Amino acid sequence: MPQNIKKTEAIMTAAPVIPVLIVEDPAKAVPMAEALVRGGLPVIEITLRTERALEAIKLVADNVEGAIPGAGTVMTAAQYEKAISAGSQFIVSPGATPTLLDIADAFADVPLLPGAATASEVMYLLERGYERLKFFPAEQAGGAAYLKSLSSPLAAAKFCPTGGVSLDKAPTYLGLPNVLCVGGSWIADAKAIANEDWAGIEERARAAAALTGR
Structure with a gap:
């Protein structure tokens, strides 16, 4: 089943930045x-890199008005199902496998944002009906210059670059056509969360929400 592009794009365009959280x-x-x-920043990606990440997703889903929680670093069908049961409204994976795309077909109401880092990976996902993708790891895979080079030959694909992206680098990515x-x-890095720096997180979120391309 092809990706629900309209629903996926609505999540990707709710704000210029999706926080990726541990x-x-x-x-x-x-x-x-x-x-x-x-x-x-209403769209919140909580990665499945900790033992209690699913619990955190459920708490956000049940208690935070206006939040759009999702699960990141999803790599197996079992994780996919558990993430949805916890209240994830979207799923993000670092890459894509036939198994992962097959389970996504069974939960079409919850968009999958699969990762790709090469032209061949993007072509495979386009072939499977996926046009809204995660470019990962962005900086290590060639950065904004590489991603820009994909915009003409693979024009149908639009991305959320993740991996090494910072406040300073984000506008360059946001200025790309794809x-x-x-x-x-x-x-909201691990230290800020551990220190309960909610004021600092809110301040950085406001700065991120105001970002535009250049």
């Missing part, structure tokens, strides 16, 4: 998400 303590997920939403948003961890 949450160790679920008790901190709600105030963290509230700070992000207040700052203008970029809809960027993903970044600088807004």
